[in-house]
Amino acid sequence: MPNRSKSPAWVLLHTALVxxxxxxxxxxxRIATLSKPAIASIEELLPQGEVHSVHFLSAVLLSLVALAYLCSRILRRYQAEQKFGRKPLNYHRVVTWGGISLIGVSLASGWLLFSGISKLPLTRTLHFYAALGLTAYIFLHAGVYLVQFGQNVLKYILKPAATKRAQLVLLxxxxxxFLMGGWLLLAKFTYYQLPVSTIAADTIIDIDGHANESQWADADALEVSTDGGANFYQxxxxxxxxxxQNGEEIYFHISWQDPTESLAxxxxxxxxxxxxxxxxxxEKFDESRYYEDKFALLLSSHCDFAGxxxxxxxxxxxxxKPANWHGKGYHYSQSxxxxxxxxxxxVRTNKMYLADDNFIGAPDKVRAGIRRYTAGYQQDGKESGAYLMNWKWYSPDSITPKRLPRDTNALAPFQSFDQERALDWTISWFDYQPYSTESDQLATxxxxxxxxxxxxxFEGDRADVRAKGVWHDxxxxxxxxxxxxTASPLDIPIEDGTCLWVSAFDRAQVAHTRHTRAIQLNLSKAL
Structure with a gap:
């Protein structure tokens, strides 16, 4: 190893790159564990918490380093070739160029995913395998240097020449x-924009899921690519x-592709x-087969990353606080x-013509006897109305139903299980009778x-959002x-600049699709 120290620019860029x-x-x-459960086998090595901002900030830093390195490399290569000619290839040069290529693929695929331009699943696959390649590169590059030169290599790459340390501070x-400027641009000026068209106050919009009023045809549409969900194609x-919006209410029409209508x-x-x-x-609150389709909108006066x-x-x-059962994480507000x-x-709310009005706030306290802790994800209060699950106590092996049908013929339509059959998979409390072993004469x-x-x-705060969904083709x-x-302390006022995020669930309990950039509402557009 040469005895001379590296230049301040090299030390800074190399340290920033690491x-x-x-x-x-x-x-x-850590983010990949949401859709690739196999990675959870090393979850003890991975950070927890709000890691999305760390990921994007490090992407900005990596992009700046890559740009600076590219410029300096072109200049140095030209000067070196003019003076010494091309250097011969050796192990470290081959590995270094391999690492540079992997960083290039990571950055290109990452920014394509962030922008939403690329809808090809191959882009995310490339991003993931480039990350795995970088893991190998760290061992092949840094590991071999440590084996070859020992601890002295750290002094070589971290200690600039004493006469040039002032340059290091300046650089x-x-x-x-540049890092803070890039982060500001990324965090504050990369939102999707959804124009909200203004309609007359006396315009009637029927909430039936069909959106066949002329106002919908005239409204601007925004298409957002979401991924990472279970059961959707790729x-x-x-x-x-x-x-x-009509000055009093805001209406949304949302559509998404889902090959099957999952109601069982x-x-x-x-x-x-x-x-x-x-x-x-x-049993781990991560059902991905026998579940209803769902859709979620998160609305906030803040537009930060990670919802x-x-x-x-x-x-x-x-x-x-208790660990979550599925290992994916919690929703809660720290601010x-x-x-x-x-x-x-x-199934549970569509028949009510409602969406369940919930909120995300500070982490809730732990309550005795509650099997699932949900942190900041809570439901608005209600005055009446409910749906219940038809079992007394949950067990993955067996349960006791709360009620059985008075007329066993009522169960006939459900005996051929088919996710694609559009059956009403709800039952009325009043058409069923309390369970008893004597009345349970149903066949195995x-x-x-x-x-x-x-x-x-529902009645009350939890019923503030009227909704109806229809599946077709x-x-x-x-x-x-x-x-x-709504004037409710559990709802946010929706105004110009409010941000939202959307997630689709295909017969999945928590494994929903997601997108990175916030959708910002623009309420100033008039039809």
Whole structure:
């Protein structure tokens, strides 16, 4: 190894590169656990919490370093070739060029994913495997240097010439300024824009899921690519949004592709050992087979990454609170800011013509006897109305139903299980009778819905969002409406500049699609 020290520019860029690659790699692998459960086998090595901002900030730093390196490399290569000719290839030069190529692929695929320009699943695949390649590069590059030269290599790459250390401080200041400027541009000026068309106050918009009023045809549409969800083709679906407002209420029409209308929500089946829930992951609150389709909108007065900073990844991102069962993370607000969450459910709320009005706030306290801790994800209050699950106590092996049909013929339509059959998988509390072993004369293999309706719909804060979805020819069409300002402390006022994020669920409990950039509402457009 040469005795001469490296230049301040080289030391700064190399150190920044190490920091950027390390932060990008570990935060990216944590994000990847959402759709690649196999990575969770090394979850103890990965950071937890709000890692999206770390990932994007390190991407800005890596981009700046790559740009500076590219410029200096071109200049130095030209000067060196003029003076010495081309250097011969050796192990470290080959590995270095391999690392440069992997960083280039990571940056190109990452920015394509961030921008939403590329809708090809290959882009995310390239991004993931480039990250794995960088993991190997670290060992092949840094590991071999350490083996070859020992600890002295650290002095060589971290200690600039004493006479040039003032230059290092100056260069570090410039890099910090560019980094903060790049982060500001990324965080504040990369939102999708959704124009909200103004309609007359007396215009009637029927919330029926069909969106066949002329005002919808005239409204501007925004299409957002979402991915990372279970059961969708290659994990992705494009979401198309339109919005109207009349000064009092705001209307949304949202459509997305879903090959099947999934309505069989955790069916119960009679076995030789008793009743059992049909499930594939529900014991960990991560059902991905026997579940209804859903859609969620998160609305916030803040437009930060990770759903206004509410997505905290990992099994235990909250110290002192229970670990989550599925290892994906929690939603909660650290800033004290409340965020609105509208949760439409194809079985449990669609028949009510509602979306479940929820919110994300500060982490809730742990409550005795509650199996699932949900941190900041909570439901608005209600005055009446409910749906219940038709079992007394949950067990993955067997359950006891709360009620059985008075007329067993009522279960006949459900006996041929088919996710594509458009059946009403809800049952009325009043058409069923309390369970008893004497009345349970149903045959082994009998299927029964698990969602019990005790009334027609919610009343109160939880019913602030009216909604209706219709599935047809591989697409869901969903209409929603809510007052711009409900005056509820659990709802945010919707105004110009409000941001939202959308997620589609294909018969999945929590494995939804997602997108990075916030959608900002522009309420100034008139039809």
């Amino acid at each position: 920091i950027a690659v390390t932060c990008s790699l570990f935060s990216g692998l 570090c200041s410039f890099l910090t300024i 994990g992705r679906t494009d979401v198309r949004l339109k919005a109207l 929500h955790l069916p119960l089946i009679k076995t030789d050992q008793g009743w059992k829930i049909q499930q594939q992951g529900f 206004a900073g509410t997505a905290h990844l990992g099994r235990s991102p909250l110290p002192g 004290g800011q409340l965020h609105d969450l509208w949760h439409w459910k194809a 293999g009998t299927l029964m819905p698990s969602v019990l309706y005790t009334s027609n719909r 591989g697409f869901w069409s969903l209409e929603l409406v809510r007052k711009l300002n």
